[in-house]
Amino acid sequence: MGEDREQLILNVAEEMIRQGGYNSFSFRNIASAIGIKSSSVHYHYSTKEDLAVAVTKYYTDQFIGALGSPEDIVSSGKNPISQYVQAFRQALVKDKGMCLCGMLxxxxxxxxxxxVAETRVFFQRNVEWLETAYRTSGEKDGAKEKAIQTVSLLEGAMITSNVMGDLSFFDAAVKLLDKS
Amino acid sequence: MGEDREQLILNVAEEMIRQGGYNSFSFRNIASAIGIKSSSVHYHYSTKEDLAVAVTKYYTDQFIGALGSPEDIVSSGKNPISQYVQAFRQALVKDKGMCLCGMLxxxxxxxxxxxVAETRVFFQRNVEWLETAYRTSGEKDGAKEKAIQTVSLLEGAMITSNVMGDLSFFDAAVKLLDKS
DNA sequence: GTCTATAATTTGATAGAC
DNA sequence: GTCTATCAAATTATAGAC
Structure with a gap:
């Protein structure tokens, strides 16, 4: 797949932030991971703040985009909440990293x-998606509350699973959603 | 106990880690917050790793200690899970910071x-406490699973509430526990 | 677009005086 | 226990050559 240079920078930065947060990535680290110099990274993203904003926007778009629409999932006979949980689980298993916006x-x-503003957008869009998912699944009342509960539980489940180095913590935690 | 200075260093370091994690505190920042020099901080804690371990141990002991025993809470007619939720809520409101071990x-x-090892101890001891709390409250099966769900939800609720700058996100999230 | 070179600052850590 | 002084390395960022 033809990733251009800016995409490559975003991907490397994303990985580093997901492992250790905002203060754990540097222009030099990103540059040497790609095989260029730090000044070349500055050419694409002039400040650290700019780069972090770009990574956060990119991450959010990718995450929400990969989910598809809740309505489509429901009308294809599947459970949108199960799909949503799987998206978080995949992030943990495949990339072996935290949710970028949970970290930030x-x-x-x-x-x-x-x-911060861009990180809030992630949570706003996730709550919106889940709200629609719950409503489309027939929940009349408290869809927003359920949405907040779901995204909160998943962010926390990633932390406990990450620190314990045991995916069964994630699986145990998310079973709480079966009861609502 | 090496009360005065060392305690003060631990408190300042705790606050900084809870705001921005391991890479957001420095010997100089801690020193200037107290009014001493960074070399004096090194006298008490020779490396950053040593200091972080000490802070994590101290935080865990304080947190678990402040909870009291689940058995005592139950026998005094109160709900230990409600008390546990309040402990997290207080940490968010009073200190305006994340859970130190959630961050780490x-x-x-x-x-x-x-x-990492010391951070795991926090989660192990929290799961143990909650397991006992659920068992003492009459839950026969799945006490450990409930414990993992509870601590995960609370860690996640702190994140969403923190980033949105709105405590109602925390309150909405923890209502999920009422359904189990 | 990428490079070299460099500036200004911060970092974790040490040596030795008092 | 705290200080001054210092170090080597890393950080964000810029200027200018190619």
């Missing part, structure tokens, strides 16, 4: 405002 | 092994 969300206090 | 748990991949 925890670090809110030390982030540039523009990055 | 997310950053596992970039932490020294000794810090």
């Amino acid at each position: 969300g925890a670090e809110t206090d030390i982030l540039p405002e523009s990055v | 748990g997310a950053e596992t991949d970039i932490l020294p092994e000794s810090v």
